[in-house]
Amino acid sequence: MSILEVKNLTKQFGGLTATSDISMGVEKNSITAVIGPNGAGKTTFFNMITAVYRPTSGDILLNGKSLVGLKPHQVSKFGITRTFQNIRLFNEQTVLDNVLVGMHQRLKGHWVGTLLHFPNVKREEENAKIEAYKILEYVGLEEYVNENAGNLAYGAQRRLEIARAIAAKPKVLLLDEPAAGMNPKETQKLTDLIHDMRTRLDVTIILIEHDMKLVMKISDFIYVLDHGELIASGVPEEIRNNKRVIEAYLGKGAVLNG
Numbered sequence: 674m675s676i677l678e679v680k681n682l683t684k685q686f687g688g689l690t691a692t693s694d695i696s697m698g699v700e701k702n703s704i705t706a707v708i709g710p711n712g713a714g715k716t717t718f719f720n721m722i723t724a725v726y727r728p729t730s731g732d733i734l735l736n737g738k739s740l741v742g743l744k745p746h747q748v749s750k751f752g753i754t755r756t757f758q759n760i761r762l763f764n765e766q767t768v769l770d771n772v773l774v775g776m777h778q779r780l781k782g783h784w785v786g787t788l789l790h791f792p793n794v795k796r797e798e799e800n801a802k803i804e805a806y807k808i809l810e811y812v813g814l815e816e817y818v819n820e821n822a823g824n825l826a827y828g829a830q831r832r833l834e835i836a837r838a839i840a841a842k843p844k845v846l847l848l849d850e851p852a853a854g855m856n857p858k859e860t861q862k863l864t865d866l867i868h869d870m871r872t873r874l875d876v877t878i879i880l881i882e883h884d885m886k887l888v889m890k891i892s893d894f895i896y897v898l899d900h901g902e903l904i905a906s907g908v909p910e911e912i913r914n915n916k917r918v919i920e921a922y923l924g925k926g927a928v929l930n931g
């Protein structure tokens with residue numbers, strides 16, 4: 674069953690068509706990869722799903738309900754959260770606070786209650802802190818709870834972004850190049866985390882990734898974009914041997930030259 678459906682999705686920036694008539698379905702609880710060479714339209718695709726960009730045409734459905742026209746925070750409330758290609762953390766805030774930000778939108782407490790120190794709001798905040806700590810423990814960052822996010826090493830910052838994204842308890846988690854800049858050991862830890870999140874958090878994961886070894890190892894299904902068009906889809910073995918995909922990455926000669 675598809676949890677996320679994309680129908681004829683097109684995004685134009687002036688004369689440039691960044692994605693053209695893309696349709697796809699993402700199976701519930703799957704790990705699905707969206708790959709393609711630089712400039713293929715992958716991030717634009719994520720930006721449309723998360724309402725950063727409004728599609729020029731087409732539709733995006735989460736459990737059958739259209740997301741087009743919603744604001745980014747509404748999409749997040751609906752159950753889709755993400756990480757970014759260029760890490761976007763609050764560097765001057767603590768690691769714990771960064772996770773609390775991710776959790777904030779599903780907390781009930783109103784700011785008036787916070788200002789007036791209502792006991793129920795205080796209790797909710799305490800519980801949120803305990804939960805945030807547990808999330809940080811889960812992604813392996815518990816020792817940095819009170820550290821400023823900006824002081825973390827690169828790989829740890831990527832994990833913190835994931836922590837913030839899962840704090841909102843998403844149904845669908847979008848990871849934009851989660852392994853970028855990671856060393857092999859960090860990439861292995863990330864692979865284990867992604868596998869574990871799928872089962873433990875019962876979440877559907879869609880990732881954009883250039884690390885093909887990781888993509889082939891981790892994905893149930895892969896969609897390939899090139900110049901804004903969907904050129905192939907299938908299980909890793911099919912994609913690995915797909916001529917159009919090899920051409921898109923390596924040029925036409927690559928196929929002819931074996």
Ligand SMILES: Nc1ncnc2c1ncn2[C@@H]1O[C@H](COP(=O)(O)OP(=O)(O)OP(=O)(O)O)[C@@H](O)[C@H]1O
Nearest residue numbers: 686689690691709710711712713714715716717718
């Ligand atoms: N806000 C924008 N305004 C104008 N053009 C844009 C904008 N965002 C993306 N584009 C263009 O859309 C095309 C697709 O870009 P996009 O960033 O989605 O590709 P990508 O597949 O994510 O690439 P990469 O792997 O390099 O991150 C590119 O030609 C890019 O220059």
